[in-house]
Amino acid sequence: MSADEFDQPIDALDHHDLAREVRKLREEVEALSAEYESQQVELEQLRGDLQRERREREDAEEELKKERTQQIARAKADVRDDVAELHDTVVSEQQTRSRADARLKHRVNEVADTAGVEISDEDLIGKDKLVRLVRNGPEDVTDRIYPVHERARALLEHADDWGRVVSDANGYRVVYTAPDARPFLNAYFGRTFKSSEIKRVFEKIRGLAETSPRTVRKDKTRKGEHVLTVELTEDDGILAE
Numbered sequence: 001m002s003a004d005e006f007d008q009p010i011d012a013l014d015h016h017d018l019a020r021e022v023r024k025l026r027e028e029v030e031a032l033s034a035e036y037e038s039q040q041v042e043l044e045q046l047r048g049d050l051q052r053e054r055r056e057r058e059d060a061e062e063e064l065k066k067e068r069t070q071q072i073a074r075a076k077a078d079v080r081d082d083v084a085e086l087h088d089t090v091v092s093e094q095q096t097r098s099r100a101d102a103r104l105k106h107r108v109n110e111v112a113d114t115a116g117v118e119i120s121d122e123d124l125i126g127k128d129k130l131v132r133l134v135r136n137g138p139e140d141v142t143d144r145i146y147p148v149h150e151r152a153r154a155l156l157e158h159a160d161d162w163g164r165v166v167s168d169a170n171g172y173r174v175v176y177t178a179p180d181a182r183p184f185l186n187a188y189f190g191r192t193f194k195s196s197e198i199k200r201v202f203e204k205i206r207g208l209a210e211t212s213p214r215t216v217r218k219d220k221t222r223k224g225e226h227v228l229t230v231e232l233t234e235d236d237g238i239l240a241e
Helices: 012-115 121-125 129-136 147-157 178-189 195-211
Strands: 164-168 171-177 216-220 226-231
Touching (some): 147 178, 171 178
Antiparallel strands (some): 164 171
């Protein structure tokens, strides 16, 4: 390019185009800046919403925890009340049964004395199918013998080992639970028993005791475990001698 070309003035149209481009760029920068500010405001709002939701969730979880704690406390109180009521009922039933048994035995002895007949404990025990089952076997309590009768006899014969013998203010009894009795029954009969089979053994013993002078209960724990409670006397023939 020659020196003459450098000395020529810049075309006025080029200045206008340049100014227009500068303004356009400035407007774009301002628009982007405004959009950025708007996004920052929106971001702060979202952060605030997130913190608020987090606090609300924590408050809700804390409230739920308190409510559950209160529910558990109420449930425990209800269970304690139920246990206390059941305890009172059992004690009352045992006392009533004991008094009735004592009156019956006294009446039998009176009749025997009047008739000049001597009545032994063996005569009174004769009506107790559980004692007869233990001493003489299933054939002494039923005409049709099934495996459940043999299992019931084994359970009663081993009350000391297979059950839990309890003696307290509520009386003298043996308590069997299905989970504790199962290993003994499995080993004794050489097979594996289901919970339903042990339940039938418990029910058979309770059924045989319907005409017995003793109290027998078949219950179920809150965990769903079957429980059998058999009232005992010191010399009734259930416990192994």
